[in-house]
Amino acid sequence: MSEPIVFPPLMSGLAVTGPIDPFDTACAKAAMGCDAGLIVYNLAPNMMTAAMVFAPEVPLASAMAMLPTCGIGFQNALGALAPPEVAVHLEWNGALRVNGARCGRFRVMASDTDPASSPDWLVVGVAIPLWPASDNPGETPDATALYAEGCSDVEAPALLEAWARHTLNWINRWEHDGPRPLHEEWRGLAHDVGEAVTQNGKTGTFMGVDEDFGMLLRDADGTTQLIPLTTLLETP
Template sequence: MSETITFPPLMTGEAAGPGQDPFDLACQKAELGVDAGLVVYELGTDVLRAALVLAPEVPLAKAMAMLPVCGVGFQNALGALAPPEVAVHLDWNGALRINGARCGRLRIAASTDDPDTQPDWLVVALDLPLWPEGDGGETPDETALYAEGCADVAAPRLLESWARHCLHWINRWDEGELETIHGEWRGLAHGMGEARTEAGRSGTFLGVDEDFGMLLRDETTTHLIPLTTVLVQD
């Protein structure tokens, strides 16, 4: 797709080539020292993929907030373009849900997996199916954007909107508005107060700590599962 994509100031765009995963390509470019703000993207006929390169100036444990921050950015972006009845929720581990069903995900990678080390780079990627594969009845908990009343949402405009809203929330995070970001995210969080299993532990999802670590309560205690457990490893 050759349509022009307009990114906000401080961001630049680069289309991935045929057969290239924008997430992998963004990580490769980040490793080579590309400037933060690069968005590598793929606008396919049935999928939207994009990956944003960042260079946080805090330890990884705190920089992991970029995953929920970009999730809030996605909800805002789709909310600005989709019909008002379309509901978007965010799973703690990066999964996206539209009208209750899973619809793509956010992924995150960094130059280090040490929570106390400041990463040289960090990449947050969006993977969003536009059209369902096969018979949607075979996977009732999985959906695609255009199957949820969003057929008029053009993928290029959604990509532009996601970039703008991510930048908005990243700036607010830079300015220390963590309480506001937590409030936005909690209002969109999927499954809070429900039973779930994460990182080999099962219990009730109570909420998150300051760094968005999951608080999971079992019969005897509350466990803290750091958000770094969802990092994509090489």
């Protein structure tokens, strides 16, 4: 019998199986008023999916920091469990990069889309492929899976537990110390800063982020546009 998954204090787990999507389940539970800190997860043989419920007490524009917070928590967790040569980076839009190739993504939904309002709930979900979808990796050179990148000894339950612990640590730092430590950590992990990117139909040089992690995109004319992180919100 496998060992039970242990979450840190103030967090609890709910396992789902088969085709059930933890993100959809977490959003439904949040809408019904479940406690913050619930982690819904589905540990399939080839995919790890999970979602974390938050109850923000700040406007949505600030609460969206939980998206990069969860990404940093995952990078820290995998960094502690994987071989040291495995590199993990974060795209602004929630995608994850392992050794340069895309390997899963984060997504986010909230009860309200008004950046100035405090939402009743916010859910951040993650999906990480463990095994490649194809036996021929050359078919998708920009996509990979965790176990194809030297992480075959990283067990999904241990990774889930570590993600919860490291994410909670960064939530506490964000609450006590403000956004500065989060920004400093994220800058060291961000993918494509200083490079040409296309986001929300706009192309330019990714210059970094503002205080609320909005993308600063400089176009060919030298004009810098702000793309708020709230534009990544999914709608029910």
